[in-house]
Amino acid sequence: MVRFETELPAIGILGGTFDPVHFGHLRPALEVMQQLNLEQMRLIPCATPPHRQQPVASAKERRLMLELAIKGLEGFMVDDRELHRSGPSYSVDTLLSLREQFPENPLFFLVGSDAFQGLHSWSRWTELLDLAHLVVMQRPEQPSQLPDELDNWYHTHLATAADRTLAAGKIWPLAVTQMAVSATQIRNCFAEHRSARFLMPEAVISLIDQLGLYHPD
Numbered sequence: 001m002v003r004f005e006t007e008l009p010a011i012g013i014l015g016g017t018f019d020p021v022h023f024g025h026l027r028p029a030l031e032v033m034q035q036l037n038l039e040q041m042r043l044i045p046c047a048t049p050p051h052r053q054q055p056v057a058s059a060k061e062r063r064l065m066l067e068l069a070i071k072g073l074e075g076f077m078v079d080d081r082e083l084h085r086s087g088p089s090y091s092v093d094t095l096l097s098l099r100e101q102f103p104e105n106p107l108f109f110l111v112g113s114d115a116f117q118g119l120h121s122w123s124r125w126t127e128l129l130d131l132a133h134l135v136v137m138q139r140p141e142q143p144s145q146l147p148d149e150l151d152n153w154y155h156t157h158l159a160t161a162a163d164r165t166l167a168a169g170k171i172w173p174l175a176v177t178q179m180a181v182s183a184t185q186i187r188n189c190f191a192e193h194r195s196a197r198f199l200m201p202e203a204v205i206s207l208i209d210q211l212g213l214y215h216p217d
Helices: 023-035 059-069 091-101 113-117 125-131 148-156 161-165 183-191 202-211
Strands: 011-016 040-045 076-078 107-112 133-138 171-175
Touching: 011 023, 011 091, 023 040, 023 107, 023 133, 023 171, 040 059, 059 076, 059 202, 091 107, 091 125, 107 113, 107 125, 113 133, 125 133
Parallel strands: 011 040, 011 107, 040 076, 107 133, 133 171
Antiparallel strands: none
8 A cells, every 4th residue: 555644643453362451461552552642542352363372261251351451541442353254363354454444544553572573474464564554562671683584674664753644664663561461371360269460450350250251160
């Protein structure tokens, strides 16, 4: 697509299984939203992840957890388009769908630095920048060590401040707070009857307890 300048609101996109959602998802997304002055942050729960094991919680349960987690957060919203699409949830297909809905808005697709290092294994990965910007979230002190296949591509497309109004096409490395917490760790907390407080929103903890998610049989 043509990467023209626009003054339309910029939109952030964060995908994941969110099984369950936790502060390791939410805090970096908020910081990216603030650093890039994004109008929206769309959290997109994955239906069928192509590169990892299938979610424990159902699509409906994960969507509900997300809705509770972002309740009252201005600009945050749940986008469940992948849950209505059959087959593997490829990011490029999701970005194509978003680009059809927002043909001229700047789109910023968030990925963690670890996931970015494996980007060359993703389906049609070279098409991603035709559809959106890529925001690589990393710890402030984290060095940039990329496979050769990605290194030149990365440096060729690095963004500058002047690229802020482009609709797509640039890579934005941003330093964010990255908590040492994972969904697996949290599921283990519930399975072992340990508290998950301060790792995730209280409303999500209450729902998990209410539904008996991740608890041993």
